[in-house]
């Protein structure tokens with residue numbers, strides 16, 4: 153794999169070329185097969201070019217091309233030995249050329265999506281600036297996803313009143329299959345990486361919560377993942393970001409989506425929180441994400457489900473089948489708390505799971521090891537917030553995390 157960055161005003165263009173051993177079907181760190189659509193993308197920064205450390209350019213490129221790289225990657229500028237070592241040890245990929253110093257920075261920014269998880273992070277870190285990734289169309293790839301309203305999410309981010317930089321990029325269209333999206337989950341940080349020198353960033357906070365960090369998350373099912381290679385501080389990606397002087401920080405990595413929902417809806421960002429990618433003047437109310445988040449929302453507010461989606465609808469089909477489910481801990485949590493759940497799209501799942509308030513109480517507290525892996529400069533602030541606003545899991549509750557998926 154060979155990558156080349158060029159700058160044109162504030163727009164950075166990356167082109168990449170596969171080596172003979174590379175293949176157009178590769179794998180995301182979470183195991184998902186990914187088919188390449190095209191070999192170029194751009195990242196639009198709000199200001200003109202300035203010197204960007206080569207490690208930042210290299211890592212931004214790596215968040216996109218990693219799935220399709222088999223043996224080696226050649227960057228267009230020399231990278232630090234630290235970053236090359238991180239790529240070698242994390243992926244077994246030879247990276248170079250090597251030369252130059254590594255970088256570091258001081259401040260923490262938030263990779264802000266506008267969903268409940270990142271809004272919770274924002275509430276915990278009231279002084280941290282936001283970097284928001286906005287999808288834009290690619291000049292060479294037809295956009296069959298025009299219902300995805302990234303413009304609406306960017307406008308909502310703008311209404312938060314926070315220090316905000318919106319980075320526009322078409323990098324998601326490098327993916328043909330399964331659909332346009334981030335080749336690696338970390339590609340959402342491509343803009344923040346290119347801005348890290350200008351903003352003096354030493355850390356980037358993401359809204360990945362307990363399920364994504366420790367319980368296997370979405371595409372993984374029910375598996376305790378202390379060595380999660382995407383999000384553990386000692387995982388391949390954690391070490392690569394640290395080598396580039398931009399530590400991955402997961403302020404809500406120890407709490408469930410019920411806790412992030414409660415924090416987000418109790419914050420000043422409440423009116424701007426939006427997890428649905430389709431709605432314009434509000435969440436669409438008909439997509440699978442809306443249904444899943446409504447279950448959590450209703451559970452947090454201890455009220456019946458407000459939805460028109462019945463068990464017969466395609467987006468509800470998986471809840472008619474037996475578990476395991478992606479995000480199962482939250483399905484258990486919701487089914488145990490939402491009045492009248494038996495008569496909803498989750499009725500069948502509730503019957504299969506048999507969850508109770510007692511069996512899901514651990515999801516109301518913070519898993520302490522998640523605090524320990526937060527880099528030292530920001531650890532105390534996050535620990536204090538959790539201590540006051542959430543509370544920590546006791547040993548029995550922590551054991552629920554550490555045995556998740558073993559029964």
Ligand SMILES: [Zn+2]
Pocket residue numbers: 428429430431435436437438439440441442
């Ligand atoms: Zn929706």
